[in-house]
Amino acid sequence: MTSDCIFCKIIAGEIPGQFVYQDEQVVAFRDIHPIAPTHILIAPRKHFDSVHHVDASDEPLLGHLFTAARLIAEQEKVSQSGYRLVVNTGAGAGQTVFHIHMHLLAGKPMSDKLV
């Protein structure tokens, strides 16, 4: 845990989060400023500032973000309608919390404007 990281505090239960999924490796909670009907953030329990800060030893954990996303999409009943997974890396790309997280976005037709 990094003491000044808001996501570490949510994961530790020090700040409330609306959790939708948890396992030993990751947690998932609703974005407090949703931009789609389903907007969930999936984050590893282990702190990494960003994708800049991962290496080969982290690959199983990072891959688990995808299988967790698949499970959560099924749970949220958006598997069939489709979902977009986004990881922003760096402030210039829109990363606002520097603890790696994957956005799961669903529940509306998606544009092709990814940037």
Place this chain on the structure above:
Amino acid sequence: MTSDCIFCKIIAGEIPGQFVYQDEQVVAFRDIHPIAPTHILIAPRKHFDSVHHVDASDEPLLGHLFTAARLIAEQEKVSQSGYRLVVNTGAGAGQTVFHIHMHLLAGKPMSDKLV
């Protein structure tokens, strides 16, 4: 390889691709319709239709997409300015080629309009 998959054909060299990175697990090539100054697609050599079709045994490979993205971002000199990683799952989310791929988008300030 799936015989009717355009990305399997690019990976096999049957259709030309502008490759920027290759290793034993993944390949990366430029999107032919870029929507950002840097727009690269990173795909596993192994065919999966989408995130719907992965399970726990695929996690190391899926995590490798992130470490490959990190390397490619450094190679493209966009690590510092930031990059967005996007995986669309299902036609409703904008997936157009049904072979898992991660978009690496960079080279311009990014909006917060992810959908």
